[in-house]
Amino acid sequence: MAEYLIKNGFVFDPVLGINGDKKDIAIKDGKIVESVGASAKVIDAAGKTVMAGGVDIHAHVAGPKVNVGRNFRPEDKRQATYEPGKGVKRMSGGFSVPTVFKTGYKYADMGYTTVMEAAMPPFYAKHTHEEMRDTPIIDQGAYPVFGNNWFVLEYLKNGEAENTAAYIAWLLRMTKGFAIKCVNPGGTEAWGWGLNCTSVHDPVPYFDITPAEIVKGLIEANEYLRLPHSMHVHSNNLGNPGNYETTLDTLKLAEGISAKNNFGREQVLHHTHIQFHSYGGTTWGDFESRADKIADYVNSQKNITCDIGFVTLDETTTMTADGPFEHHLCELNHLKWANVDVELETGSGVVPYVYSPDVFVCGIQWAIGLEIALLAKDHMRYHMTTDHPNAGPFTRYPRVMKWLMSAKARDEMFAGMKNEDKVRDRTGLSTMDRELSLYEIAMMTRAGTAKALGLSHMYGSLTPGLCGDVAVYDYNPETASDPEAIETAFGKAAFLFKQGELIINDGEIVSNGNKRTLWVNVKTNENTQVERDIALKFNKFYTVSQKNYEVYAHHYVPNPLVFEIDATV
């Protein structure tokens, strides 16, 4: 394999403590190395920014609800230029729900090399894997959802921790999943009857267990299994005024639990798109930010991480396994509504949404995301996401970086809002003059996310021995003054390496790489009780036989990267 030397770039690597120093980065045999021979191909990065490849901890980029979004929104293809195929590239299109090809190309353009699909319904795991397989360049893994799964609800109700863990290990193996995701715990099962759970103490109909018990039980199962990533929660009551209290109630469930794993992960709970969960007020009329309360709490708790879910003020497509929320949203905006309830496991909904800068609620949502990121004390624990495509498309990350790095850019946004005063009044953003550095941005986009995923031994840094995933951006941190340059440069990497292979050369995608699918294979003690329960549920209540449920590697996961864990006791 070719050797490369990326010379004289401004390097940002929070793991190594390199903050914009001029350094050379060497790549050989797919890895970052100390040095390479004289024959190595030299990439001149003088005047450019060099970082490890980006790692996205939460995006909806593959699977059934994403595809519902694509197929039921032909108009989305008109929001961005449909690009013809060229060279190694297939034709690609779509804006908020791009095709799989566009997903791969655009992430590569932003210097991202790893992206986690945030919610995989186990019953549809094959679909998720088919899409990930067809997505070029980026490494991917998917989080199966557990928060409304009948096995989990029953085992946790009966206090059977070991059975819960054994079942989760089995399901991760069957679906080739990477982590435990929990969406609106209990609420989506309640949605099977048109109901919801809006606080952590609302009992789930029939199953008679509370969201708090589900969240706590899943955190404990996660640590029992010593998974690379922590339990990944989207808590109850998303998107509603006054929901910050539910969020705090959920976060507090992690108190006193410490991480157990061999992957360098320190948190036991990752709260996703926390912007959507930081709302004050009692109605849309007195809607306001409670970013301060949430950021204060997360700052104080070392065993919690979060990603933000920045609202980008675009027309987009919302999609979530939080079925009742999507129904609620379509009652608000009266746009088209798709819903799929999945037997024994979960549900989901999809609704288009227009975040207008002229609607003050949207303006406040925009401000809350930025507020949280600017109140953060440790950006290793606050991650860049737009909950793609829920708060905005992932292609807007460079724009969010601009807002985070420039008070001037934020003021320009404020000035364009019809209800500027109201948005300034109800949030703390206008009093903040903090501007994040590229060092902090590198934490939010690669170092912090890699660590929270338990993948810091592979990604997120330029430490020799790690994967040769490196991005070079045409951005000179010493001379740049126009905030627009941030958005331009970080949306169009000049060079990108994935596993040591040159993917982007001088701004052009020249290879589709060797994409891998990450999944976790946990060995637990033999558990005949769980085996019997699984067989019984498949015989009686599933409509697919147990033998036809498993995702087999040959077709769906042709290039796996398996994390083997021994959790037997």
Add this chain to the structure above:
Amino acid sequence: MANIVSDVICPFCGTLCDDLEVELSDDGKKILEVYHACAIGAEKFLHSQAEDRITRPRMMQEDGTTKEVSYEEAAKYTAKILCEAKKPLMYGWSSTSCEAQSVGHSVAEAVGGIVDNTATVCHGSSLIAVQDVGIPSCTLGEAMNRADRVVFWGCNPAHAHPRHMSRYSVYPRGFFTGKGSKSRKVVVIDPRKTDTASLADVHLQLEQGRDYELLSALRVAFRGEKLPDVVAGIPKDQIYEAADLLKSGRFVIIYFGMGVTQSLGKNHNIDIAIGVTRDLNDYTKAAIMPMRGHYNVTGSGEVLGWQYGFPFCVDLSRGIARYNPGETSSNDLLMRDEVDAVFVLGSDPGAHFPISSVKKISELPSVAIDPHLTPTTAVCKLHVPVAFVGVEVGGCCYRMDNVPIESRKVVDPPEGMLTDQEFLEMVLAEVRKCKGV
């Protein structure tokens, strides 16, 4: 002991039953019997064993006779007609695996073809309605476990999806429906006294083509507003009763078929049927599901969706994907003489398209890839027989509720026969040669 393969997937209809057992000869080469399948599904397995099956491609000669050719020659001819055409139509895709569809799309992208599937004459109008108003739906098991109100609108599963009622919708005992059919009230809305209607608790025998009015009347009745004495041939009392029956359910599922998608009103019928479902969600829980026909038409829509963003009628001829049913739909293209070559795989337009479209196919350079002899293979210039997906080769398929299930290989195809995926890969290689890629 009998040589039985279990958990076999039935490659016939969108019900995609996955509990078949297939008994093989001791050497594993012949299918002897098929258990659990309906009559149609069993026949699909058994007739793959026919002694007189066509096993090599055949080219039609000028005098109307056919001549056997090799797969290599067939792939060259297919690539040639696709590459020489300005706007080739690549139709079908519904009776094959997602793997084959995916290779087919690469071919279409290289030659600038139009990819359209059987939804174009089936549930395409449903797909358009979903683009207008969305769709609240669920998996078949969700309905089995919860639904106590089951509506069949313009569909006749007793004949078209023979095991649907026993596996999912009417008879099975689900988690919250422990008494099976006694847990459910079945409503059939159909102008005909179908065999499905004979099993219903309520049969609203509406006037043909008046579905929109009746659906609209139901929405009025849900709201307790006034109705005329008779709507669509149904007295208003019956409509109020039906509305109350649905509203009083814990979980309502509406299944609909070609009776509403291809009759007067088309996609607008589905729009308002989805409106009925949305309305019901204000009172109880409700879902609606199209009864998809071919076993993997749903998969074709899914693969097209993630690769191009549209579920059918995808025109790649301008180097980007365009979608405009009415313009980029197969019959409209054929009748307007807009396509100059036709490629058919996994469908039988010769049997399903209007005769005027079939005549056009017969006049154009054309190829049909299909294990069977069909009206389509009779009019196309080249017939390429291939292995049966789901019998002689496995592959991913999507059920009518979009649930992916991997079909299984049960026996080997006759010696030397290719699968459609293998043949498409040969065509793709030829196309790339021809295009100099």
